[in-house]
Amino acid sequence: MDTTTAHRITTPIPSPTPARLASRTGGVHDQATAIRTTLESAADLINAQHSQVLSAVIAMKEANLHRTAFGYSALRDLLLSQFDFTHRTASDIAAIARLSSKFRALTEAAVSGRARIDQVAYAVRQLDRTPAMRLFARTPFREPVAPPSTPTLSARHRKT
Numbered sequence: 001m002d003t004t005t006a007h008r009i010t011t012p013i014p015s016p017t018p019a020r021l022a023s024r025t026g027g028v029h030d031q032a033t034a035i036r037t038t039l040e041s042a043a044d045l046i047n048a049q050h051s052q053v054l055s056a057v058i059a060m061k062e063a064n065l066h067r068t069a070f071g072y073s074a075l076r077d078l079l080l081s082q083f084d085f086t087h088r089t090a091s092d093i094a095a096i097a098r099l100s101s102k103f104r105a106l107t108e109a110a111v112s113g114r115a116r117i118d119q120v121a122y123a124v125r126q127l128d129r130t131p132a133m134r135l136f137a138r139t140p141f142r143e144p145v146a147p148p149s150t151p152t153l154s155a156r157h158r159k160t
Contacts, residue, residue: 050089051113057097058107092121099124 060066061075072078075097079090096117100107103124109115 047113047116050093050117051111053085054093054096054117055111057093058100058111061097061100089117092117095121095125099128103127 057075057079066072066075066078070078070082072081074094076090076094079085079094080087083090085093096107096110106115106120106123106127110117110120
């Protein structure tokens with residue numbers, strides 16, 4: 001993690017109170033800009049935290065610590081009961097961690113922060129539903145093929 005990410009994680013985000021927003025000059029546009037900035041930085045912070053938690057949970061799963069050290073067989077149950085995550089966040093992180101060895105590219109996108117965990121969790125759940133989808137997810141795409149040429153209008157209407 002670079003120093004800017006570490007600084008963003010430890011630096012609290014000031015919340016825009018009505019008094020702060022009213023004291024700004026410029027009206028509605030400035031208020032909207034201030035709120036957008038606050039929400040964007042909060043979303044960045046939350047997504048960075050999710051990525052960090054996902055990385056730790058994957059390491060815990062690979063070392064089998066959820067069973068040996070914590071006494072839980074299910075990652076989701078561990079995250080819900082011991083660490084006070086919301087049900088949705090715990091479910092998404094557990095699904096990605098559980099399927100991380102099957103879908104390495106998706107897992108890497110979530111851990112690196114290039115993709116949100118809810119999007120990756122949806123993808124790995126859908127891809128894991130059937131063996132054919134798992135196989136398709138690992139199959140490289142072929143080179144695109146040019147479509148066959150269509151006959152010209154005059155050739156289609158020519159009487160033979």
